[in-house]
Amino acid sequence: MTQIPVKSGMPLLGNVIPFVRDLLHYPIQLYHELGPVYRMAIPTYNPVFVFDGDALRDIFEKQHRWFKKSPDYTTLKITLGNGLLTNDGPTWKPMRQLIQPVVFDLGIQTFIRITTDHITRWTDSMPLEGTIDLHPSIKRLTLSIATEAFFGSSVDQMGINMPQLVDSLNQLGAAKMRFPRHLIPYWVPTPLHIKLRSIIRKMDGEIDRHLANPAPEPGSLLDVFLNHPGLSNREKRDELITFLIAGYETTANAIMCVLALLANHPTIQAQLRDEINAHGLDPATFKSWRHQLPLLFAVIQEALRLYPPAWMMGRQATADLGIGRYDIPKGSNVIVDVYALHRIPDYWSDPNDFKPERFMTPLADKMMYLPFGGGPRVCIGQQMALIELATIIHAVVRQFDIFPAQSTIRPAPMVTLTPGRPLSITLVRR
Numbered sequence: 326m327t328q329i330p331v332k333s334g335m336p337l338l339g340n341v342i343p344f345v346r347d348l349l350h351y352p353i354q355l356y357h358e359l360g361p362v363y364r365m366a367i368p369t370y371n372p373v374f375v376f377d378g379d380a381l382r383d384i385f386e387k388q389h390r391w392f393k394k395s396p397d398y399t400t401l402k403i404t405l406g407n408g409l410l411t412n413d414g415p416t417w418k419p420m421r422q423l424i425q426p427v428v429f430d431l432g433i434q435t436f437i438r439i440t441t442d443h444i445t446r447w448t449d450s451m452p453l454e455g456t457i458d459l460h461p462s463i464k465r466l467t468l469s470i471a472t473e474a475f476f477g478s479s480v481d482q483m484g485i486n487m488p489q490l491v492d493s494l495n496q497l498g499a500a501k502m503r504f505p506r507h508l509i510p511y512w513v514p515t516p517l518h519i520k521l522r523s524i525i526r527k528m529d530g531e532i533d534r535h536l537a538n539p540a541p542e543p544g545s546l547l548d549v550f551l552n553h554p555g556l557s558n559r560e561k562r563d564e565l566i567t568f569l570i571a572g573y574e575t576t577a578n579a580i581m582c583v584l585a586l587l588a589n590h591p592t593i594q595a596q597l598r599d600e601i602n603a604h605g606l607d608p609a610t611f612k613s614w615r616h617q618l619p620l621l622f623a624v625i626q627e628a629l630r631l632y633p634p635a636w637m638m639g640r641q642a643t644a645d646l647g648i649g650r651y652d653i654p655k656g657s658n659v660i661v662d663v664y665a666l667h668r669i670p671d672y673w674s675d676p677n678d679f680k681p682e683r684f685m686t687p688l689a690d691k692m693m694y695l696p697f698g699g700g701p702r703v704c705i706g707q708q709m710a711l712i713e714l715a716t717i718i719h720a721v722v723r724q725f726d727i728f729p730a731q732s733t734i735r736p737a738p739m740v741t742l743t744p745g746r747p748l749s750i751t752l753v754r755r
């Protein structure tokens with residue numbers, strides 16, 4: 326077994342300062358210095374960063390049952406409760422088995438219809454030529470799709486300003502995750518905790534209103550939950566809020582990145598338009614979309630490589646384990662830094678360049694590409710997200726030429742990786 330190298334730092338503080346100063350690039354710098362698996366000295370935490378395919382296979386697949394989610398998810402738990410994303414207990418598996426068929430099969434045609442309706446309204450509302458501020462526009466679009474798919478009602482019928490609320494939750498959540506704030510227990514009434522509580526109360530009020538709905542839209546997640554006799558109101562609340570938060574912002578960030586990248590790469594945009602003009606998206610054959618439109622999916626995959634919305638995952642070892650050729654003791658916190666993993670130069674040539682063609686052939690090691698995680702805890706919404714991305718990008722590229730405005734992506738590591746502000750493109754109707 327190979328000894329895990331350690332990046333030691335200042336007394337008491339360890340590497341907190343360089344890490345917090347540059348969350349995205351410092352881990353890549355240390356990869357060059359220390360290799361594919363290393364430990365970073367961070368007080369009370371000392372995470373092991375893993376960029377090794379075999380070790381990742383052990384974490385997500387072969388030995389996944391010996392890992393639980395790391396303490397990083399404690400902050401998320403404040404909002405999401407015990408929903409699928411944060412649930413580590415015995416109820417995770419039955420809940421996943423209950424929800425998976427809805428997300429994968431039953432609801433998928435409804436979801437495609439909802440997405441198509443919303444993007445049609447969005448494109449119809451665009452002027453012949455105009456510059457679009459992507460953040461508000463795309464977030465509203467994906468939130469409208471999510472609220473209709475999950476709650477069966479339009480975002481305008483929500484009793485609260487949902488986009489603003491979820492944005493605040495993301496910002497406050499990111500602040501709470503930063504050292505040393507994550508060490509302060511949630512019951513301490515700091516200004517941050519008071520704000521978080523107030524937002525969560527408003528969200529809960531809205532969810533409760535939906536749970537009281539006597540006639541939910543057939544096929545919506547709400548419908549499935551309300552008609553399931555075995556679920557408590559708390560469980561329904563936690564799953565609905567998890568789906569809303571996990572599903573809407575991640576997808577919005579990915580769509581924004583694809584549009585900005587296409588604006589900056591006119592040749593790829595033109596090639597993609599040729600492919601799109603030759604192939605429509607027939608809902609009945611959604612399982613073949615990837616084969617019918619390989620460049621569309623390669624563009625999406627490449628955007629998710631460069632700017633993975635779920636940019637970091639954490640696990641904690643519940644026993645002494647071997648991962649790849651490394652030993653880690655029980656209690657070790659493992660960080661899978663997806664942003665850095667996707668830019669490891671030994672695996673990705675020209676890692677910072679937008680080159681969709683790298684996804685036109687199978688990857689040498691699928692563990693080096695984890696935008697949706699892996700193993701049994703892989704993103705349950707992966708198929709929905711790809712369908713939504715494909716439908717939206719297909720519609721926009723078919724109807725508009727996309728030009729750069731303020732289209733440089735400056736990724737900001739919040740709870741999700743957001744493409745940063747300002748971000749806008751110019752659309753000219755074809």
Ligand code: HEM
Pocket residue numbers: 409410411421428567568571572573575576579633634635638639695696697698699701702703704705706707709710
């Ligand atoms: C581009 C969009 C998306 C990305 C990049 C993404 C990414 C991820 C990742 C990386 C995980 C694994 C987290 C971990 O292992 O710790 C995950 C889990 C999850 N995602 Fe997504 N996601 C996306 C869209 C969605 C959508 C649309 C939904 C809802 C329909 C969703 C719901 C969930 C849920 C419930 C989990 C927890 C699954 C479990 O542990 O059983 N996600 N997602």
